[in-house]
Amino acid sequence: MSAPAPDPPTTDGLRARVVVRRAGFALDVDLDVAPGEVLGLLGPNGAGKSTLLRALAGLVPLDEGRTTLGGRILDDPAGGVRTPPEHRPIGVVFQDLRLFPTLTAVENVAFGLRARGTGRGPAREAATAWLDRVGLADQATARPAALSGGQAQRVALARALAPGPGLLLLDEPLSALDVATRAEVRRDLRTHLAGFAGPALVVTHDPVDALTLTDRLVVLEGGRAIQDGAPAEVAARPRSPWVADLLGVSLLPGTVQGPGAVRLDRVDRTLATRSTADQAVGDEVHVAIRPRAVALHRERPGGSPRNAWEAVVAGVETDADRVRVQTEGPAPVTAEITPAALAELALAVGDRVWLAVKATEVDVYPR
Numbered sequence: 001m002s003a004p005a006p007d008p009p010t011t012d013g014l015r016a017r018v019v020v021r022r023a024g025f026a027l028d029v030d031l032d033v034a035p036g037e038v039l040g041l042l043g044p045n046g047a048g049k050s051t052l053l054r055a056l057a058g059l060v061p062l063d064e065g066r067t068t069l070g071g072r073i074l075d076d077p078a079g080g081v082r083t084p085p086e087h088r089p090i091g092v093v094f095q096d097l098r099l100f101p102t103l104t105a106v107e108n109v110a111f112g113l114r115a116r117g118t119g120r121g122p123a124r125e126a127a128t129a130w131l132d133r134v135g136l137a138d139q140a141t142a143r144p145a146a147l148s149g150g151q152a153q154r155v156a157l158a159r160a161l162a163p164g165p166g167l168l169l170l171d172e173p174l175s176a177l178d179v180a181t182r183a184e185v186r187r188d189l190r191t192h193l194a195g196f197a198g199p200a201l202v203v204t205h206d207p208v209d210a211l212t213l214t215d216r217l218v219v220l221e222g223g224r225a226i227q228d229g230a231p232a233e234v235a236a237r238p239r240s241p242w243v244a245d246l247l248g249v250s251l252l253p254g255t256v257q258g259p260g261a262v263r264l265d266r267v268d269r270t271l272a273t274r275s276t277a278d279q280a281v282g283d284e285v286h287v288a289i290r291p292r293a294v295a296l297h298r299e300r301p302g303g304s305p306r307n308a309w310e311a312v313v314a315g316v317e318t319d320a321d322r323v324r325v326q327t328e329g330p331a332p333v334t335a336e337i338t339p340a341a342l343a344e345l346a347l348a349v350g351d352r353v354w355l356a357v358k359a360t361e362v363d364v365y366p367r
């Protein structure tokens with residue numbers, strides 16, 4: 001038996017209104033994700049992210065709403081339509097991967113193809129080609145227990161992509177990996193996402209994933225989308241303290257110069273940072289600085305001036321008890337200060353300001 005005809009290309013992306021009600025919780029979200037677009041779903045525990053993915057995958061019934069993918073109706077409870085999970089052209093990577101422990105890597109990848117009616121030989125051939133694409137050609141006969149976390153993650157991704165799905169759903173795809181592996185798998189995942197023609201949804205708790213893997217972010221809180229925008233825009237103007245804490249982090253490109261020392265690529269400045277033990281000299285990294293860690297000064301601060309540089313105030317936003325000051329310049333970061341500090345500094349847009357941050361507050365992530 002030959003491979004089934006691939007699903008028709010998605011011209012219309014994903015359009016969904018997903019309503020799922022449970023005791024004490026209601027998810028009610030509208031989504032419109034274009035073909036080729038990578039949408040990040042962010043939100044605190046219990047916000048409904050997994051429920052949303054499970055509903056799209058057909059594992060949780062909608063109480064109300066409608067889901068269409070590439071113009072095809074998948075769910076329409078009012079019209080009595082509910083496509084079973086195995087008939088949806090959707091690839092899923094679950095947080096715990098859910099590889100079949102008794103099957104080899106190539107059998108795991110072939111599984112989705114076999115389930116769609118592809119014969120044993122062609123399924124194995126296609127699965128082998130996919131393992132090659134994710135860099136695991138030499139692990140085809142290994143069982144999941146013999147794979148590293150990063151390798152298992154790649155097998156799960158290959159299994160999701162092999163049948164040529166019209167929609168890709170990834171639930172915290174990198175959360176189980178250690179920092180160094182995560183950076184490497186993130187890079188590869190970005191490449192595979194870029195090559196994927198359909199819409200993709202990625203649930204993440206990691207600010208670097210949110211800022212580097214996605215084209216757009218939707219923030220869920222209490223079952224509702226409270227913010228929807230480009231990652232940089234959501235980071236610059238977070239609409240809830242939770243998002244501000246998670247995403248307000250400023251990322252600057254840098255290069256490791258030595259232990260705990262990273263040179264910023266765009267300014268003539270080397271920052272003292274937290275441990276760079278995971279990185280080698282010359283590694284390209286992201287320097288991550290949280291807004292609350294940034295102090296603002298009118299004059300160049302004394303003490304340890306190494307971690308201070310100048311920028312220009314680009315925006316000042318005040319909410320109940322926090323003020324977020326955005327800066328611009330070669331190394332812009334966002335600072336979060338108190339209203340009293342703002343009053344004392346008397347900062348306005350266009351003013352020059354000194355930014356200072358302690359080494360212990362400067363995180364380093366591999367790029």
Ligand SMILES: Nc1ncnc2c1ncn2[C@@H]1O[C@H](COP(=O)(O)OP(=O)(O)OP(=O)(O)O)[C@@H](O)[C@H]1O
Pocket residue numbers: 022024025043044045046047048049050051052
């Ligand atoms: N199978 C279930 N039966 C009943 N309630 C559930 C079930 N799964 C989740 N819930 C509840 O639904 C709400 C949304 O949970 P969900 O797991 O979708 O959130 P989440 O944003 O994915 O959270 P997390 O980040 O912790 O995974 C929570 O109140 C949760 O307790």
